[in-house]
Amino acid sequence: MTIEIPKRTYKGAIRTITLGAGDKAVTVGGETSLPFYLFEGERPNPPRIAMEIWDMEPEDWPEHALEPFKDVVHDPALWAKKCVEDYGAEMICIQMISTDPNDKDVPADQAADTVLKVLDAINGVPLIVWGTASHEKDTEVLKLICEKTHGKNLAIGPVEEGDHKAIGGSIIAYQHTCISSSPIDINLAKQMNILLGNLGVSDEKILIDPTTGGLGYGIEYSYSVMERLMLAALTQEDERLQFPMINNMAKEVWKSKEAKLTPEEDPLMGDPKRRAITIECVTAMLLLLAGSDLLIMRHPESIKIVKDIINDFMAAN
Amino acid sequence: MIVIGERINVMTKVLGNAMKTRDKKPIQDMAIQETEAGADYLDLNLGPARKGGPELMKWVVETVQEVSDLPLFLDTTNVEAIEAGLQVASHDHGKPVINSISCRPERMDALLPLAKKYDAGFVALLLGVDGIPRDASERGVLAAEIFHKATAEYGIAEEDIWFDPIVLPINVQLQQVQACFEFTEQIPYMAPNGKSTCGVSNVSNGSPNHLRPILNQTYMIMLQKQGMYSCIMDPMDEGMMEFARGGRQDIVNLIYRMLDGEDVNPDDLNEEELKFYKTVRVLRGDILYSDSWLEV
Numbered sequence: 075m076t077i078e079i080p081k082r083t084y085k086g087a088i089r090t091i092t093l094g095a096g097d098k099a100v101t102v103g104g105e106t107s108l109p110f111y112l113f114e115g116e117r118p119n120p121p122r123i124a125m126e127i128w129d130m131e132p133e134d135w136p137e138h139a140l141e142p143f144k145d146v147v148h149d150p151a152l153w154a155k156k157c158v159e160d161y162g163a164e165m166i167c168i169q170m171i172s173t174d175p176n177d178k179d180v181p182a183d184q185a186a187d188t189v190l191k192v193l194d195a196i197n198g199v200p201l202i203v204w205g206t207a208s209h210e211k212d213t214e215v216l217k218l219i220c221e222k223t224h225g226k227n228l229a230i231g232p233v234e235e236g237d238h239k240a241i242g243g244s245i246i247a248y249q250h251t252c253i254s255s256s257p258i259d260i261n262l263a264k265q266m267n268i269l270l271g272n273l274g275v276s277d278e279k280i281l282i283d284p285t286t287g288g289l290g291y292g293i294e295y296s297y298s299v300m301e302r303l304m305l306a307a308l309t310q311e312d313e314r315l316q317f318p319m320i321n322n323m324a325k326e327v328w329k330s331k332e333a334k335l336t337p338e339e340d341p342l343m344g345d346p347k348r349r350a351i352t353i354e355c356v357t358a359m360l361l362l363l364a365g366s367d368l369l370i371m372r373h374p375e376s377i378k379i380v381k382d383i384i385n386d387f388m389a390a391n
Numbered sequence: 392m393i394v395i396g397e398r399i400n401v402m403t404k405v406l407g408n409a410m411k412t413r414d415k416k417p418i419q420d421m422a423i424q425e426t427e428a429g430a431d432y433l434d435l436n437l438g439p440a441r442k443g444g445p446e447l448m449k450w451v452v453e454t455v456q457e458v459s460d461l462p463l464f465l466d467t468t469n470v471e472a473i474e475a476g477l478q479v480a481s482h483d484h485g486k487p488v489i490n491s492i493s494c495r496p497e498r499m500d501a502l503l504p505l506a507k508k509y510d511a512g513f514v515a516l517l518l519g520v521d522g523i524p525r526d527a528s529e530r531g532v533l534a535a536e537i538f539h540k541a542t543a544e545y546g547i548a549e550e551d552i553w554f555d556p557i558v559l560p561i562n563v564q565l566q567q568v569q570a571c572f573e574f575t576e577q578i579p580y581m582a583p584n585g586k587s588t589c590g591v592s593n594v595s596n597g598s599p600n601h602l603r604p605i606l607n608q609t610y611m612i613m614l615q616k617q618g619m620y621s622c623i624m625d626p627m628d629e630g631m632m633e634f635a636r637g638g639r640q641d642i643v644n645l646i647y648r649m650l651d652g653e654d655v656n657p658d659d660l661n662e663e664e665l666k667f668y669k670t671v672r673v674l675r676g677d678i679l680y681s682d683s684w685l686e687v
């Protein structure tokens with residue numbers, strides 16, 4: 075007796091979005107079924123991982139996170155270059171931490187210089203630029219970065235309701251891709267994409283950032299919202315939600331107490347490096363199963379493990 | 392649709408002050424306005440009324456009854472204030488109604504005897520020990536529980552029970568908007584002589600102000616189709632009153648056709664009809680709500 079496995083067909087599909095320009099450009103999205111349900115639909119582009127760098131030397135990273143990069147963290151360009159050349163990064167994400175108005179408050183022109191140097195160093199690998207979610211400062215910094223990198227098709231974010239007109243305008247004018255960000259809320263995610271569409275951002279230029287909660291710090295909310303976004307896109311054919319999703323997850327992973335605790339502080343928590351990498355891997359897997367197309371990750375070892383799993387999942391086709 | 396006027400509320404600045412200083416005029420003015428606007432009942436919302444609740448309720452009931460014949464909803468969480476109100480509330484034009492009794496044992500034990508003793512109606516608020524029910528079935532369980540307790544244990548008549556299935560905002564509780572809609576249809580099966588009521592405008596709580604009327608109107612008509620008996624609402628809202636009084640049959644027919652499963656073609660609709668069409672679609676969950684739902 076043969077058993078027929080029930081299959082569902084989906085009417086909707088996620089759009090394909092290309093990031094970067096030139097022969098190293100990366101395309102994400104295009105799936106026509108729930109995540110890795112390859113028996114029900116297509117997934118022409120596997121989920122991708124962008125390696126995270128900061129625009130300044132980190133002060134609060136645990137030793138084991140810093141270790142792979144300790145020779146380059148003083149220089150974002152060298153750091154990015156190492157990610158590409160030594161760890162094979164297909165994409166880089168630069169976090170503009172130094173521009174935080176409540177901290178170092180580095181001015182926009184200096185921030186833009188840093189981004190230009192990083193771009194030079196990575197030789198065509200696509201770049202994501204992530205601001206500090208301060209509407210006023212991000213407007214200054216991200217607008218200038220858009221202008222100085224005309225035509226490079228960077229992914230620029232987070233673009234939120236409060237700054238979408240100013241930043242979105244520059245993204246359109248200088249031909250970049252917009253990271254549409256909303257605070258873990260499905261209705262607001264849709265609303266943001268409607269607003270961006272009204273502004274004139276092309277449907278080929280939007281990624282959804284649903285906002286990422288950390289493992290043990292609210293990831294279940296992100297999971298649930300992402301799952302529903304995916305279902306609305308595929309089964310309700312909701313055109314304003316058919317965009318690939320990006321998760322800025324590394325900073326959520328590595329700022330948690332559990333990723334930082336030393337054996338002296340808590341001997342029962344096991345080897346700190348292995349623990350933190352495990353947390354990063356588990357976080358990544360949860361987000362991939364919820365429908366993520368693009369993860370921002372930090373540790374080379376976590377990235378290797380997650381890439382292997384993605385390859386296995388995709389090969390099961 | 393029976394209309395319960397919601398405007399006499401301690402939370403509003405003018406009337407809150409008037410209640411505190413025992414100034415009859417603003418309260419009576421409001422009662423007259425609501426009555427003239429066509430309300431069928433007046434809700435007297437005193438909030439928690441922790442201090443001096445019984446005296447306040449007695450005073451507000453007498454104050455309103457001096458200028459309006461409408462039967463009253465006594466709306467407070469203070470049990471003694473409810474009893475004080477019941478002692479003076481008139482039955483001449485309809486029974487007074489306790490607003491509300493939730494399905495928590497201590498609330499039912501304290502308030503159901505009062506409904507029986509004073510021959511009053513009561514709003515059966517479908518809120519249990521675990522809070523707001525998650526879906527239509529959990530609403531059903533709570534409704535059965537309070538219905539059984541009220542009728543079998545206390546001998547309260549079915550027609551004195553006003554089930555409130557709890558309306559929640561579309562922008563945070565999408566599934567709850569559908570659950571409330573779905574459950575409302577079951578009320579007449581469960582209690583053929585029972586009544587129902589709801590705070591319909593809560594559906595648009597948090598939505599942009601200028602878009603709230605169409606959400607409220609559409610949801611009211613959707614609930615009416617399911618058998619909703621009454622709404623606690625603003626009788627001075629002319630748009631809502633027109634619908635509540637059976638006006639706008641063109642729009643009502645459109646909504647009913649959609650709810651009956653007819654495949655309405657949006658290309659055949661005029662601009663106004665299209666707005667109601669889109670609103671039914673978001674309230675029913677066909678498409679995901681966003682503040683710009685009318686524009687897409």
